[in-house]
Amino acid sequence: MKRILxxxxxxxxxxxxxxxxxxxxxxxxxxxxxxFIMVADVQALTDNYNNPEKVRDNVLEVTMDNLAVGLDxxxxxxFIQSQIAEIAELTVLFMNLVTMEKVMRNPTVKTEIAQKFxxxxxPFGFIxxxxxxxxxxxxxxTHLVPAGEDQRPMVELSRDIAEKFNATYKTDVFPLxxxxxxxFGRLVGTDGNAxxxxxxxxxxxxxxxxxxxxxxVMSMYTDPARIKATDPGHVEGNPxxxxxxxxxxxxxxxxxxxxxxxxxxGQVGDIEVKKYLAKILNAFLAPIRxxxxxxxxxxxxxxxxxxxxxxxxxxxxxxxMKLVRKAMKIDYFA
Amino acid sequence: MKRILxxxxxxxxxxxxxxxxxxxxxxxxxxxxxxFIMVADVQALTDNYNNPEKVRDNVLEVTMDNLAVGLDxxxxxxFIQSQIAEIAELTVLFMNLVTMEKVMRNPTVKTEIAQKFxxxxxPFGFIxxxxxxxxxxxxxxTHLVPAGEDQRPMVELSRDIAEKFNATYKTDVFPLxxxxxxxFGRLVGTDGNAxxxxxxxxxxxxxxxxxxxxxxVMSMYTDPARIKATDPGHVEGNPxxxxxxxxxxxxxxxxxxxxxxxxxxGQVGDIEVKKYLAKILNAFLAPIRxxxxxxxxxxxxxxxxxxxxxxxxxxxxxxxMKLVRKAMKIDYFA
Numbered sequence: 123m124k125r126i127l128x129x130x131x132x133x134x135x136x137x138x139x140x141x142x143x144x145x146x147x148x149x150x151x152x153x154x155x156x157x158f159i160m161v162a163d164v165q166a167l168t169d170n171y172n173n174p175e176k177v178r179d180n181v182l183e184v185t186m187d188n189l190a191v192g193l194d195x196x197x198x199x200x201f202i203q204s205q206i207a208e209i210a211e212l213t214v215l216f217m218n219l220v221t222m223e224k225v226m227r228n229p230t231v232k233t234e235i236a237q238k239f240x241x242x243x244x245p246f247g248f249i250x251x252x253x254x255x256x257x258x259x260x261x262x263x264t265h266l267v268p269a270g271e272d273q274r275p276m277v278e279l280s281r282d283i284a285e286k287f288n289a290t291y292k293t294d295v296f297p298l299x300x301x302x303x304x305x306f307g308r309l310v311g312t313d314g315n316a317x318x319x320x321x322x323x324x325x326x327x328x329x330x331x332x333x334x335x336x337x338x339v340m341s342m343y344t345d346p347a348r349i350k351a352t353d354p355g356h357v358e359g360n361p362x363x364x365x366x367x368x369x370x371x372x373x374x375x376x377x378x379x380x381x382x383x384x385x386x387x388g389q390v391g392d393i394e395v396k397k398y399l400a401k402i403l404n405a406f407l408a409p410i411r412x413x414x415x416x417x418x419x420x421x422x423x424x425x426x427x428x429x430x431x432x433x434x435x436x437x438x439x440x441x442x443m444k445l446v447r448k449a450m451k452i453d454y455f456a
Numbered sequence: 457m458k459r460i461l462x463x464x465x466x467x468x469x470x471x472x473x474x475x476x477x478x479x480x481x482x483x484x485x486x487x488x489x490x491x492f493i494m495v496a497d498v499q500a501l502t503d504n505y506n507n508p509e510k511v512r513d514n515v516l517e518v519t520m521d522n523l524a525v526g527l528d529x530x531x532x533x534x535f536i537q538s539q540i541a542e543i544a545e546l547t548v549l550f551m552n553l554v555t556m557e558k559v560m561r562n563p564t565v566k567t568e569i570a571q572k573f574x575x576x577x578x579p580f581g582f583i584x585x586x587x588x589x590x591x592x593x594x595x596x597x598t599h600l601v602p603a604g605e606d607q608r609p610m611v612e613l614s615r616d617i618a619e620k621f622n623a624t625y626k627t628d629v630f631p632l633x634x635x636x637x638x639x640f641g642r643l644v645g646t647d648g649n650a651x652x653x654x655x656x657x658x659x660x661x662x663x664x665x666x667x668x669x670x671x672x673v674m675s676m677y678t679d680p681a682r683i684k685a686t687d688p689g690h691v692e693g694n695p696x697x698x699x700x701x702x703x704x705x706x707x708x709x710x711x712x713x714x715x716x717x718x719x720x721x722g723q724v725g726d727i728e729v730k731k732y733l734a735k736i737l738n739a740f741l742a743p744i745r746x747x748x749x750x751x752x753x754x755x756x757x758x759x760x761x762x763x764x765x766x767x768x769x770x771x772x773x774x775x776x777m778k779l780v781r782k783a784m785k786i787d788y789f790a
Contacts, residue, residue, distance in 0.1 A: 163786060164548060171552035172624050174785045181788065204786045207541035214498060214544040214588065217581030218505035225580050246559050246587060247551030253580060254548065290506050429789050451508045452497060452538045454515065455763050 126151060127264040127299075129160030129203070132180035133170060136187035137325040138403075139309040139318030142368055143270035147304055149192045151268060157198045158262055158435060159188055161428070164203045164210075165254060168247045169238055182424050187328050190414035195427045201435035202428055203258065208439035212257035212446065213250070219286045220253055220279070228252050228275050256280035260296050261442050262435070268302045272317075277301040293449035295442070306368045310361045314343035329414055332404045339400040344392050351391035357382045362392070362399055369406045460485060461598035461633075463494030463537070466514035467504060470521035471659040472737075473643040473652030476702055477604035481636055483526045485602060491532045492596055492769060493522055495762070498537045498544075499588060502581045503572055516758050521662050524748035529761045535769035536762055537592065542773035546591035546780065547584070553620045554587055554613070562586050562609050571655075590614035594621075594630050595776050596769070602636045606651075611635040627783035629776070640702045644695045648677035663748055666738045673734040678726050685725035691716045696726070696733050703740045 128144055130136065136145070148157065161184055166177045185200055203209060225231070231252060235244050247254075252275065259267055259280040267277050277299060284296035308317055311324025318325050326338050344362050348355040357363045363385070366378050381398065384390040417424055447453040462478055464470065470479070482491065495518055500511045519534055537543060559565070565586055569578050581588075586609065593601055593614040601611050611633060618630035642651055645658025652659050660672050678696050682689040691697045697719070700712050715732065718724040751758050781787040 167549070167784075167786075168552050174625070178785045178788075202786075202788055204781070205788070207545050210544040210548040211538075211541050213548055214581065214584075215501070215505075217584055218502050218579045220580045221577045222580050222583055223577060243555045243557060245552045246554045246556050246584070247548065249556055250548075250551055250580070250584070291508070425788075432789070447538070450501075451512045452501075452536075454512075454536055454539070454759075455766070 123156045124265040126155040126157040126266050127262050129162045130184045131162045131166040132184045134320045135327045137327045142306045142309040143304045145191045147268035159200045161202045186417045190410045200431040205432045208443045209257050213254045256283045264299045291449040295445045312342045336400040352388045354388045355385045370402045457490045458599040460489040460491040460600050461596045463496045464518045465496045465500040466518045468654045469661045471661045476640045476643040477638045479525045481602035493534045495536045520751045524744045534765040539766045542777045543591050547588045590617045598633045625783035629779045646676045670734040686722045688722045689719045704736045
């Protein structure tokens with residue numbers, strides 16, 4: 123059975139953007155792949171090193187979000203990154219296979235450095251995180267990474283490192299992993315920004331209450347060129363209609379088509395469309411909320427899922443490191 | 457008992473420069489400190505990643521050099537860096553506590569990059585090695601590092617990281633380590649270059665035969681201003697006299713003083729001084745060679761010293777990581 127590895131930084135609750143970009147694929151692929159979900163606390167520490175409480179507190183939150191969308195803990199393995207020493211070992215070894223120049227050219231790293239470290243003093247660990255992430259992906263000899271489009275440079279780096287490792291040490295220990303992006307790719311924020319992101323404050327969380335969802339939807343950005351309900355409106359690029367396409371079940375297609383036609387013709391107000399969207403989203407979120415509520419009442423169960431998953435993952439990591447040490451001829455005591 | 461950590465890259469046999477800079481102190485301090493000697497294979501791989509055989513082959517060599525100079529395996533713990541996963545874990549965590557700018561300012565890294573990577577494509581791992589070395593020093597909660605003067609920037613970085621870690625996570629897990637440089641500091645090469653170094657081809661190895669030593673000494677650089685034996689010569693900065701000061705036993709002091717006087721007065725030829733130096737060096741090296749010969753006949757014993765030492769070191773490393781995880785609040789399953 124081929125393997126999936128993906129995961130989340132425990133820095134906050136997960137939102138609709140995470141669902142569209144990655145969670146949906148995780149759920150639909152969990153029967154087809156041996157799936158590992160990593161709580162990326164070490165990666166979260168690269169820009170939260172002085173706030174470990176935040177990271178710690180969100181370990182259970184992101185795990186519950188994954189369970190809530192329908193990942194089955196009987197099939198899927200959940201683990202915590204910091205408890206797998208072998209990831210750090212591979213990170214250090216992989217750093218030799220990548221040049222400084224290559225890491226600094228990574229577009230995601232470049233963008234994030236510009237956003238997060240305006241004073242120019244960038245923690246070295248932050249620059250290293252694509253290498254670290256390659257170790258995350260490769261230590262399980264992963265085949266597929268369901269993640270957002272912004273993860274493409276990381277997956278490509280992990281392929282480069284896997285190829286270089288295999289060629290340098292004459293081995294085939296690492297398969298070349300592929301990225302699988304969600305059908306809708308990146309989800310726009312409620313404010314019309316290209317990306318839904320906690321730091322932009324334009325998110326709808328998977329754990330939002332029906333009232334919170336309704337409130338956020340009613341204040342959503344739609345078509346800025348449309349002043350009155352009788353003005354013809356744009357459907358393309360309009361976040362409200364994008365969300366309808368992404369989250370409405372198939373049986374709502376004719377209703378949505380009708381709304382689109384009326385919107386374009388200036389025959390429906392934003393309020394009606396938004397009320398409909400709020401209903402659709404709350405129907406979509408209802409079973410997710412219900413599963414989450416069950417896990418919230420039993421945090422010890424979530425901790426046990428993580429504990430057992432981490433144990434299982436460590437056994438796999440030890441296996442990979444045996445192969446790595448052998449290939450690198452540093453298996454002195456084997 | 458306070459702790460010493462120091463070590464060597466397994467990239468070749470050790471030479472007189474290593475003895476003067478660090479080995480001599482290791483021997484004289486082994487009763488006073490709990491001493492750990494690291495075979496730094498991971499560090500050696502940063503610029504030998506595509507030649508792991510070289511690294512592997514030299515693991516026993518550097519261990520034997522350490523044993524040969526008189527480190528007692530009953531007192532001193534020898535271990536192999538790559539077998540201690542906790543060092544890699546600390547490296548990854550420490551990278552968050554150092555800025556990119558700071559690492560790039562490290563003078564030793566700067567110099568070595570200029571020397572070793574003339575095409576400008578520097579492995580990321582090479583730039584990271586001061587952070588990695590800080591993890592080497594700190595994972596044993598080391599108090600003292602006997603090493604050469606060129607290691608000062610590394611020990612200073614490890615102090616900075618220890619301070620920042622302790623302050624950030626409100627702990628005192630890491631003492632601030634001190635550097636102890638050998639009495640003679642850096643030893644000049646046989647060619648008069650400021651540093652004895654394998655890559656410069658100006659070394660006398662601890663394992664050289666008496667004939668090799670004599671040959672190397674007879675072709676040593678002395679005083680370039682002196683053409684004939686009757687010209688007055690310079691003793692200061694003259695490698696031959698520096699070696700006499702560094703390696704002759706105290707009972708030779710009056711002979712050396714006499715040679716110096718005659719050398720200054722143009723009353724002794726280079727050949728006489730060099731023959732005397734060769735005798736002194738071979739007398740110094742005789743017991744080292746004898747001990748080395750014993751270990752060379754029993755490589756399994758050396759491997760066993762490394763195996764047991766690595767096991768012991770790992771237990772200490774696990775202890776440190778427990779404290780680190782607790783301080784960082786990532787001790788989820790404790």
